[in-house]
Amino acid sequence: MSVPSDNELLQAWRGGDGSAFEELTRRHYVSIRRFFDLRVAGAADDLTQQTFLGALEAASRFRGDASFRTFLFAIAHKQLLRSLRERPAAIERFGVDEAPTSLSMIAVRQQEHQFLLMALTQLPLELQLVTELYYWENLRTAEIGEALSLNPSTVAGRLARARELLGEHLTQMTRPGPLRDRLLGDLEQITRALGPVTAGANTRTPP
Helix, strand or coil: CCCCCHHHHHHHHHCCCHHHHHHHHHHHHHHHHHHHHCCCHHHHHHHHHHHHHHHHHHHHHCCCCCCHHHHHHHHHHHHHHHHHHHCCHHHHCCCCCCCCCHHHHHHCCCHHHHHHHHHHHCCCHHHHHHHHHHHCCCCCHHHHHHHHCCCHHHHHHHHHHHHHHHHHHHHHHCCCCHHHHHHHHCHHHHHHHHHHHHHHHCCCCCC
């Protein structure tokens, strides 16, 4: 039996199948919660719930021009910006008033992950978002543009700048030697490898 696509589940929900939207929530819960956890850990659960409620309310207006996952990230992005506007200090240095997030706790299992996560936190917010959506969520530049209301060339430019800054931050954080060489030599691979780690940190049963 084939696994239904997101659009098929959405159509089933529109047809009265209440379990279909529950399956959509389970399917994308980890990704959406991770989107918030790295920035506003204390509000991650509430903002994740608000995102899915927003998707539920807006589902009738979803035309399918983009993927449902991109649609969810667009809603999550708006929720994040609204939350950060209410706490302006978090825009410059997110998480300063938070307890250590589940991400920071799990990432220290590998030294490369620890340093890379620290370097990511030093990027400006707009560069963090494109980096994570590209490397962790495997969204294409056009899909990231849909989610963040950017054109694809802007997304590509931000990705290039993010990689450049990550290299600079990692060079400042580490001493010359094998660790620095691994980080700078395999930066893109290590960034992708951090995706499953951060997903695992956010795996929990949706409320």
